Amino acid sequence: MSAAAGLAAPIASAPKRGSGFGLAVALLAPIALVNAAGFLLPVLNLARMSFYEVEPTGTMREVYTLATWAKLITDSFYGELLLNSITVSLGITLLTLLCSYPIALYLHRSSGTWKTILLVLVISPLLTSAVVRTYGWIAILSDSGLVNNGLAALGLARIRLMFNQIGVTIGLTEILMPYMILALLAGFGRLDPRIEEAASTLGAPPFTVFRRIILPLTLPGIALGCLLCFVLAVSSFITPKLLGGGRVFLLATEIYDQAIVTLNWPLAATLSLIVLGVFGGALVLYTRALRAIM
Amino acid sequence: MDERPVSLTLKLLALAMFVFLLAPLIVVVPISFSGDAYMTFPPTSWSLKWYPAIFKDGTMTAAFWTSIVLACVVTALSLLIALPAAWCLVRLKPRGAEVMSSLFTAPLLLPTIVLGLAILIVFARFGLLATFPGLVAAHLIVTLPYALRVLATALATLPLAVEEAAATLGASPLTVFRRITLPMMKSGLIGTTALCFLVSFDEVVLSLFMTGPRIQTLPVAMYHHVEQQADPLVAALSVLLVVLTLLVVLVVDRTSGLAKTFVK
Numbered sequence: 001m002s003a004a005a006g007l008a009a010p011i012a013s014a015p016k017r018g019s020g021f022g023l024a025v026a027l028l029a030p031i032a033l034v035n036a037a038g039f040l041l042p043v044l045n046l047a048r049m050s051f052y053e054v055e056p057t058g059t060m061r062e063v064y065t066l067a068t069w070a071k072l073i074t075d076s077f078y079g080e081l082l083l084n085s086i087t088v089s090l091g092i093t094l095l096t097l098l099c100s101y102p103i104a105l106y107l108h109r110s111s112g113t114w115k116t117i118l119l120v121l122v123i124s125p126l127l128t129s130a131v132v133r134t135y136g137w138i139a140i141l142s143d144s145g146l147v148n149n150g151l152a153a154l155g156l157a158r159i160r161l162m163f164n165q166i167g168v169t170i171g172l173t174e175i176l177m178p179y180m181i182l183a184l185l186a187g188f189g190r191l192d193p194r195i196e197e198a199a200s201t202l203g204a205p206p207f208t209v210f211r212r213i214i215l216p217l218t219l220p221g222i223a224l225g226c227l228l229c230f231v232l233a234v235s236s237f238i239t240p241k242l243l244g245g246g247r248v249f250l251l252a253t254e255i256y257d258q259a260i261v262t263l264n265w266p267l268a269a270t271l272s273l274i275v276l277g278v279f280g281g282a283l284v285l286y287t288r289a290l291r292a293i294m
Numbered sequence: 295m296d297e298r299p300v301s302l303t304l305k306l307l308a309l310a311m312f313v314f315l316l317a318p319l320i321v322v323v324p325i326s327f328s329g330d331a332y333m334t335f336p337p338t339s340w341s342l343k344w345y346p347a348i349f350k351d352g353t354m355t356a357a358f359w360t361s362i363v364l365a366c367v368v369t370a371l372s373l374l375i376a377l378p379a380a381w382c383l384v385r386l387k388p389r390g391a392e393v394m395s396s397l398f399t400a401p402l403l404l405p406t407i408v409l410g411l412a413i414l415i416v417f418a419r420f421g422l423l424a425t426f427p428g429l430v431a432a433h434l435i436v437t438l439p440y441a442l443r444v445l446a447t448a449l450a451t452l453p454l455a456v457e458e459a460a461a462t463l464g465a466s467p468l469t470v471f472r473r474i475t476l477p478m479m480k481s482g483l484i485g486t487t488a489l490c491f492l493v494s495f496d497e498v499v500l501s502l503f504m505t506g507p508r509i510q511t512l513p514v515a516m517y518h519h520v521e522q523q524a525d526p527l528v529a530a531l532s533v534l535l536v537v538l539t540l541l542v543v544l545v546v547d548r549t550s551g552l553a554k555t556f557v558k
Binding site for chain 1: 300301303304305307308310311312314315316317318319320321322325332333334335336374375376378379381382383386388394397398400401404405406407408409410411412413414415416431432434435438442492496498499502503513516517520521524528529532535536539540542543547
């Protein structure tokens with residue numbers, strides 16, 4: 001594949017312009033139309049919407065005001081919501097990393113058909129609906145689920161694992177694992193087995209090899225995976241909704257409730273912009289971290 | 295390639311984490327054969343009643359057909375729209391091709407909850423909420439970037455010499471595309487088809503914003519069902535969906551190689 005790309009590259013880069021500006025426009029028009037009508041316009045409209053006025057009765061008026069923003073800043077509920085979203089997502093990201101790392105390292109070291117089978121096992125959950133996987137977690141974590149019936153069979157007390165932050169954390173960790181594994185694998189390319197071998201030949205115990213060789217070399221993959229999982233954790237709401245049962249308040253669930261239940265669109269729009277702000281912050285931290293590692 | 299032996303500790307850790315990763319998918323299988331009216335694990339009795347129950351549930355069957363038709367329409371439209379665009383961006387290389395391809399794939403960077411809200415507000419104004427065309431448009435926004443990306447990669451890695459040989463021998467550009475380019479990028483086309491179908495079929499966040507009592511997709515119907523009551527019906531349905539997904543994945547793996555299609 002790379003040989004073919006190498007052959008094609010010099011020819012492909014030769015200028016082929018002049019074969020019709022009109023043709024290019026015709027070929028790109030449909031995708032540009034969908035992009036403009038379904039992405040650019042709605043997102044710009046969202047930014048405008050956050051400055052619309054909402055009357056106490058709930059009706060929205062197309063009058064510009066800073067009231068929604070002021071409400072978000074002064075009402076401590078939203079400050080806690082933001083803080084809670086960030087801390088829960090950070091915890092989930094860390095757990096996802098710890099659970100995914102062994103799988104990624106093992107996958108990196110296996111080969112052939114076995115590796116393909118394992119890859120299918122990693123990717124299949126990714127292609128299965130989050131609703132299905134969350135339902136599976138309900139079966140495991142609910143009061144009459146696998147864990148609690150197992151505890152009862154052993155004569156132990158049941159514990160509450162659902163409708164609280166524990167359930168949301170466990171469920172989201174598992175749901176985000178495939179993304180983390182794929183990101184880690186992409187970053188493992190720099191891991192040369194010969195360096196590890198050299199270290200162990202020179203007498204380094206396995207844990208030292210891991211701490212001094214493997215871990216530093218895989219840091220870029222770790223950073224990428226963490227960024228991806230944090231961003232996905234902040235914006236996911238199917239799992240928090242179903243496993244949290246309305247008792248876990250996060251930014252994403254609040255956006256949905258405001259948009260669909262309360263119908264306060266300016267507030268939902270403003271919260272969305274805050275989510276985008278959190279994304280921006282995560283991206284800045286990621287580029288800083290990457291510069292420090294490389 | 296890798297000579298380093300895998301230590302026992304790593305093997306055991308990886309095994310434990312694989313069990314954790316696959317637990318929710320495995321656990322629905324025994325529950326789908328439960329004979330109980332409510333979900334308990336392990337079930338107290340066994341039966342096959344939940345599988346026929348799916349087909350007797352009017353909401354679920356209607357939602358299933360909506361999802362299937364929707365996924366087929368969205369996949370066909372994605373190919374029809376993304377293929378000319380990918381060909382144009384890769385082969386014609388118009389000015390600003392790179393800026394355009396990042397713009398066209400940008401919807402993937404936006405969290406679906408934000409995108410869902412954004413299109414809810416705009417689509418509501420045009421009366422597209424809870425309509426089939428509205429759902430098609432919403433799904434296209436997320437499938438097109440995937441389609442464009444996979445097809446552009448497939449096109450860029452084709453050896454140009456064959457196409458140029460055909461053109462030199464007198465084939466018109468359209469003939470070259472139809473007889474040479476399309477057959478050669480078969481695996482890319484299959485990958486795109488599978489990816490668009492699965493993305494549309496599993497899409498739940500955008501659909502939740504776009505559906506209403508009049509029209510529902512299967513994931514949305516399942517979401518509302520689980521929200522009300524988590525009975526074994528959803529388990530039986532989940533087993534069918536997992537089998538469907540595995541079939542698609544197997545087809546893709548057989549025809550074009552899974553790793554090549556999904557891991558870039």
